[in-house]
Amino acid sequence: MSTTTENEQLAYIASQAADARVNVEVETDEGMTLNLGPQHPATHGTLRIIAKLDGEKVVTAEPIMGYMHRGYEKLTEVRTYPQVTTLINRIDWLGSFANEVPFILAAEQLMEVEAPPRAQWIRTILFELSRIANVCLFLGDMAVQVGATTPVFYAFRDREFVLNQIERVTGGRFHPNFDRIGGLKDDLPKGWIEETRGALERMKSFCDEMEELVLGNEIFQARTRNIGVIPGDVALSYGLSGANLRASGVDWDIRRDANVGLVYDQVDWKVWTHPDGDSFARFWVRLQETREACNIIDQLLGSIPSGPIMAKVPRIIKVPAGEAYVATENPLGEMGYYVVSKGDLTPFRVKIRSASFSNMSITPWILKDVFVPDIISILASLYFILGDIDR
Amino acid sequence: MRGEKEYLNGLKSSSYKGKHMGLVESGKMPKSLTKLLNMSRRYSMWVYQWGLACCAIEMGAAFASPRYDVMRLGVIPLPASPRQADFLVVSGTVTDKMAPAVRRLWEQMPDPKYVISMGSCANCGGPYWDSYSVTKGVDQIIPVDVYVPGCPPRPEALLEGIVLLQERIMNEDMAERWRGDPIVVE
Amino acid sequence: MAEIPEHLLKRAQAARENAETNQPTSDQAPSETIEADSAVAVIEEEIPETDERAEEILNQILEGLGETVLTSHIAPGRGLWIRVSSDNWRQTAEFLKDELDCKFFDWLSVIDWMPSPYGRELETEQDIEPEQDTNEPEQMEWGYTGGDTRFQLICRLYSISNAAGIMIKADLDDQSPRVLSLIPVYPGANWHEREAREMFGVTFDEHPDLRNIYLPGDFEGHPLRKDYPLLSRRMKPWPGIVDVEAMPGEEK
Numbered sequence: 001m002s003t004t005t006e007n008e009q010l011a012y013i014a015s016q017a018a019d020a021r022v023n024v025e026v027e028t029d030e031g032m033t034l035n036l037g038p039q040h041p042a043t044h045g046t047l048r049i050i051a052k053l054d055g056e057k058v059v060t061a062e063p064i065m066g067y068m069h070r071g072y073e074k075l076t077e078v079r080t081y082p083q084v085t086t087l088i089n090r091i092d093w094l095g096s097f098a099n100e101v102p103f104i105l106a107a108e109q110l111m112e113v114e115a116p117p118r119a120q121w122i123r124t125i126l127f128e129l130s131r132i133a134n135v136c137l138f139l140g141d142m143a144v145q146v147g148a149t150t151p152v153f154y155a156f157r158d159r160e161f162v163l164n165q166i167e168r169v170t171g172g173r174f175h176p177n178f179d180r181i182g183g184l185k186d187d188l189p190k191g192w193i194e195e196t197r198g199a200l201e202r203m204k205s206f207c208d209e210m211e212e213l214v215l216g217n218e219i220f221q222a223r224t225r226n227i228g229v230i231p232g233d234v235a236l237s238y239g240l241s242g243a244n245l246r247a248s249g250v251d252w253d254i255r256r257d258a259n260v261g262l263v264y265d266q267v268d269w270k271v272w273t274h275p276d277g278d279s280f281a282r283f284w285v286r287l288q289e290t291r292e293a294c295n296i297i298d299q300l301l302g303s304i305p306s307g308p309i310m311a312k313v314p315r316i317i318k319v320p321a322g323e324a325y326v327a328t329e330n331p332l333g334e335m336g337y338y339v340v341s342k343g344d345l346t347p348f349r350v351k352i353r354s355a356s357f358s359n360m361s362i363t364p365w366i367l368k369d370v371f372v373p374d375i376i377s378i379l380a381s382l383y384f385i386l387g388d389i390d391r
Numbered sequence: 392m393r394g395e396k397e398y399l400n401g402l403k404s405s406s407y408k409g410k411h412m413g414l415v416e417s418g419k420m421p422k423s424l425t426k427l428l429n430m431s432r433r434y435s436m437w438v439y440q441w442g443l444a445c446c447a448i449e450m451g452a453a454f455a456s457p458r459y460d461v462m463r464l465g466v467i468p469l470p471a472s473p474r475q476a477d478f479l480v481v482s483g484t485v486t487d488k489m490a491p492a493v494r495r496l497w498e499q500m501p502d503p504k505y506v507i508s509m510g511s512c513a514n515c516g517g518p519y520w521d522s523y524s525v526t527k528g529v530d531q532i533i534p535v536d537v538y539v540p541g542c543p544p545r546p547e548a549l550l551e552g553i554v555l556l557q558e559r560i561m562n563e564d565m566a567e568r569w570r571g572d573p574i575v576v577e
Numbered sequence: 578m579a580e581i582p583e584h585l586l587k588r589a590q591a592a593r594e595n596a597e598t599n600q601p602t603s604d605q606a607p608s609e610t611i612e613a614d615s616a617v618a619v620i621e622e623e624i625p626e627t628d629e630r631a632e633e634i635l636n637q638i639l640e641g642l643g644e645t646v647l648t649s650h651i652a653p654g655r656g657l658w659i660r661v662s663s664d665n666w667r668q669t670a671e672f673l674k675d676e677l678d679c680k681f682f683d684w685l686s687v688i689d690w691m692p693s694p695y696g697r698e699l700e701t702e703q704d705i706e707p708e709q710d711t712n713e714p715e716q717m718e719w720g721y722t723g724g725d726t727r728f729q730l731i732c733r734l735y736s737i738s739n740a741a742g743i744m745i746k747a748d749l750d751d752q753s754p755r756v757l758s759l760i761p762v763y764p765g766a767n768w769h770e771r772e773a774r775e776m777f778g779v780t781f782d783e784h785p786d787l788r789n790i791y792l793p794g795d796f797e798g799h800p801l802r803k804d805y806p807l808l809s810r811r812m813k814p815w816p817g818i819v820d821v822e823a824m825p826g827e828e829k
């Protein structure tokens with residue numbers, strides 16, 4: 001039945017597998033080559049890093065991506081606008097709701113509709129909730145990467161409370177697919193606001209816990225202080241955004257400086273920055289931002305206006321011709337969609353500007369001349385999600 | 392892809408089928424002894440978690456969070472290497488670039504080994520069914536015992552998949568291991 | 578199957594009756610029903626007619642770059658687009674970085690303006706096969722700032738001090754699209770250019786390392802070009818627009 005011999009099959013498999021060696025070390029005259037990944041406990045996801053070492057020092061390090069490339073930009077060209085949100089949910093899979101918002105806003109800009117205030121309020125609340133769900137896992141995971149296992153269990157435990165709240169509104173723990181052009185799919189369920197307050201309390205105490213458990217820890221500080229320092233102007237020229245940028249002392253937050261369609265101007269909140277630019281600063285900024293997100297939601301919960309949650313949009317959505325770029329401050333950084341429409345049911349072209357892709361593009365620069373164990377703590381502190389890099 | 396057809400043909404006839412390594416696999420065991428062995432295997436399984444995409448987070452929630460607590464089922468997550476694992480959970484999108492690594496990893500596991508495919512992506516390509524870079528189902532590369540549908544499946548669904556796998560192991564006659572059909576969680 | 582509890586049955590019955598009473602009469606279009614149902618004020622977005630800040634910035638750019646800016650476009654409140662020729666690509670970026678303080682490199686990509694030969698018609702069962710005998714291609718239409726060629730490079734730079742994002746576009750040659758790399762100006766352009774090379778086949782001169790970034794090394798073709806077919810769609814017909822849930826008050 002089979003037309004090939006077993007040897008041929010084996011040769012084929014071997015040639016394929018050689019392309020994806022798992023943690024092989026090769027020693028040559030110039031030093032040692034260390035391959036981390038694609039599946040490696042410390043790369044949370046399928047990122048592969050090839051590092052050339054001289055002793056314990058990294059000479060060059062090169063990330064190899066694409067193990068999670070799913071072709072979003074091409075697929076959006078063959079999906080109608082409402083179908084696209086199903087897809088783009090899955091780019092940054094920890095804060096899914098936040099992925100939908102910029103795309104919906106871009107489409108709304110082109111269609112010249114605006115969501116009613118109530119929808120904008122709820123959008124902002126869900127947006128911040130997904131930020132908490134996302135960053136919460138970072139706080140636990142970062143500790144794991146430098147050697148403390150317990151915090152990640154706390155993170156998973158307390159994250160459930162936030163996911164519960166998201167699920168009660170949207171019906172999905174993540175990947176809610178809840179945002180619609182012109183508003184939201186549904187209104188808030190009864191009693192949700194009170195429950196959310198409870199979940200926020202939980203999250204605040206989680207932040208305190210992390211602060212005591214991780215931030216003040218001597219080992220943690222030794223592993224992160226002055227490790228992986230990124231100066232502000234380098235960060236800008238590599239397109240770093242979000243907490244990574246603010247940890248380098250650049251005071252820029254899209255929520256405050258270029259806000260589109262969300263109601264951050266209605267609340268009293270603060271943008272946190274840290275002058276150091278090292279791994280510790282990135283952790284610190286994210287921790288403060290989680291607190292700040294709780295604060296923002298707290299204020300918004302008290303002031304949700306009444307009214308409809310859906311503006312008037314036609315049943316079959318055709319977006320008028322034009323181009324629009326909308327970016328929002330997602331948990332990972334700036335996420336934007338450049339939507340080119342030609343008046344069809346499907347977008348003509350969608351360029352997805354994802355935060356992790358730019359954040360990670362600094363790795364060859366930053367991983368130069370660091371020690372091998374620092375690779376892990378630097379990568380963890382840069383915080384990336386594979387789907388967000390590879391798209 | 393180069394040689395894909397030969398490769399798939401090869402999978403159909405590769406050597407793991409019907410290879411009798413000892414008394415247990417050749418089926419010459421007394422029934423009661425088989426049962427005893429199966430029972431002990433069933434509740435002492437190391438799972439290698441191959442988290443690839445979004446589903447990995449739900450798998451993480453099932454394995455690492457106190458709310459779902461997989462250890463009560465007799466499953467120990469986080470082995471040091473696939474060589475210690477009894478079953479593999481492939482959760483998430485397998486891309487053509489990743490596929491060889493998945494295959495390689497599965498080959499490193501010692502027999503008897505089982506595979507749970509978690510999520511629509513690993514089952515059939517899921518939302519990326521028409522993508523140019525996604526493998527449409529991990530079962531094109533390795534044999535799958537249990538499919539857990541959903542995008543993403545809830546952690547409970549994964550736990551049910553594990554329970555079904557345990558049932559399968561319990562009723563297993565080693566010699567017939569590869570002849571059954573995959574179980575689908577409903 | 579398990580028994581359906583009594584109260585759920587009642588609720589379903591009530592919902593059905595409710596839907597029946599609200600049903601539109603046959604001469605009413607569904608959209609009108611929606612209008613009648615949600616008798617609430619729809620907020621009209623106030624679109625500013627002009628955008629002074631963007632115009633100011635555009636004037637600065639025109640002053641500095643003069644003739645090299647071919648066209649420009651301002652969408653009030655949404656952004657500023659300029660188009661330069663690909664020969665001036667790097668100079669433009671340098672100018673914007675030095676003079677307008679655009680230190681933040683946002684992203685870079687390419688748009689393929691050729692209409693896709695496949696599947697624009699979503700109502701049909703199957704993607705349309707490219708017609709072999711008609712040699713006449715569909716007319717290309719460009720977006721803001723117009724264009725001349727099939728591939729258009731687009732890059733967004735952001736100036737934090739001016740709080741303004743600027744899109745730069747440049748036309749590329751159809752047959753061998755190539756342009757100078759932006760890496761000396763913005764090191765972050767590296768990966769974006771690799772991605773553009775892989776997805777569109779645009780060559781970036783002076784780029785140190787133009788290997789594939791996502792796809793396996795032996796992948797053929799440039800997937801984001803419009804004439805790259807999605808093979809799975811050829812095998813399995815596209816179901817067309819299907820409503821999974823019926824709209825309220827509508828018979829499924």
Ligand code: SF4
Nearest residue numbers: 445510511512542543
């Ligand atoms: S099945 Fe859904 S949730 Fe799971 S990896 Fe695929 S897209 Fe993500």
